[in-house]
Amino acid sequence: MTTGKSPLGNDRLEDDPFALFADWFEQAKQTEINDPNAMALASVDESGMPSVRIVLLKDVGADHFVFFTNYTSRKSAELLATKKAAFVIHWKSLRRQIRVVGSVTKASAEESDAYFATRSRASQIGAWASDQSSELATRQTLMDKVAEFDTAYPDEVPRPPHWGGFVVSPQEIEFWADGDARLHDRFRYERNQAGLWQAQRLSP
Ligand SMILES: Cc1cc2nc3c(=O)[nH]c(=O)nc-3n(C[C@H](O)[C@H](O)[C@H](O)COP(=O)(O)O)c2cc1C
Structure with missing residues (x-):
């Protein structure tokens, strides 16, 4: 017989899911062998066909999550058309997952500039060189573009x-x-009409 004990040890749910997210994320940073910020991001095309890929969560605000990518990629075309996204993070070391469903908008140019400036020069050049999700004839085609942009931007990128x-x-x-x-243990927070979070437990 199982003890029936809740894995979380109590029945009290935090009022703010972002506080709980921060708590779990901090634990995951201590225990995951790499990329505790890896999230599987889903989008759908105009026919409703879903697709999913890993991106890295780079910022968590008071009520939002931020990741970075190429705006002409497949995912971006779908996200910009539907303005909807879902993602899941699975922390194997903690045996936990967090699922998110929501609306999506472009980050401000200032926020994107600020994050881009923290990237390594090689990653910055790579962002110029890669026409993400488009067909690439050969690996050399990509490396030629890397060399081209490396020359074009000798200093700041x-x-x-x-x-x-x-x-x-x-x-x-x-x-x-x-x-x-x-x-x-499963519990879901939903935003009500007043913008406040309401939580309920779900059956496993
Ligand atoms: C661990 C990991 C982290 C990744 N992080 C990102 C990321 O932050 N941004 C990104 O555009 N692609 C990232 N990728 C690559 C994507 O999974 C994907 O290949 C790429 O974004 C193209 O997806 P799309 O063709 O659906 O747009 C990552 C892949 C892995 C495995």
């Missing part, structure tokens, strides 16, 4: 206009913690 952040503003955040005998 400006942010390419086709590269920047996306802000995901959740309407729903679900926390999941592994429990004995698959009696996991």
Whole structure:
């Protein structure tokens, strides 16, 4: 028989899912072997066909999440058309996952500039050289473009206009913690009409 004990140890849910996110994220940074900020980001095309890929979570605000990418990529075309996104983060070391569903907008140019400036020169040049998601004839074609932009920007590398952040503003955040005998803890926060978070437990 399982003890029935909640993996989280109590029945009290935090009022603010972002406080809980911060708490779990800090734990994951201590325990994950790499990329505790890796998230599987889903988008859908105009026919409703979904696609998913890993991106890195780079900023967490009071009510939003930010990642960076190429604005002409497949994901960006879909996100810009639907203005909707979902992502999931799975921390194997903690046996936990967090799921997010929400609306998506471009980050401000200032925020994208600020983050771009923190990247290594090689990554900055790569952002210019890669026409992300388009067909590439050969690896050499890409390396030639890297060399070209390396010469074009010998000093500071400006942010390419086709590269920047996306802000995901959740309407729903679900926390999941592994429990004995698959009696996991699940609880979902949803924003009500007044913009306040309301949480309820879900069956595992
Ligand atoms: C660990 C990991 C981190 C990644 N981080 C990013 C990222 O932050 N931004 C990004 O554009 N692609 C990132 N990628 C690559 C994407 O998974 C994907 O290949 C790329 O964005 C093109 O996706 P798309 O064709 O669906 O637009 C990452 C891949 C992995 C495995």
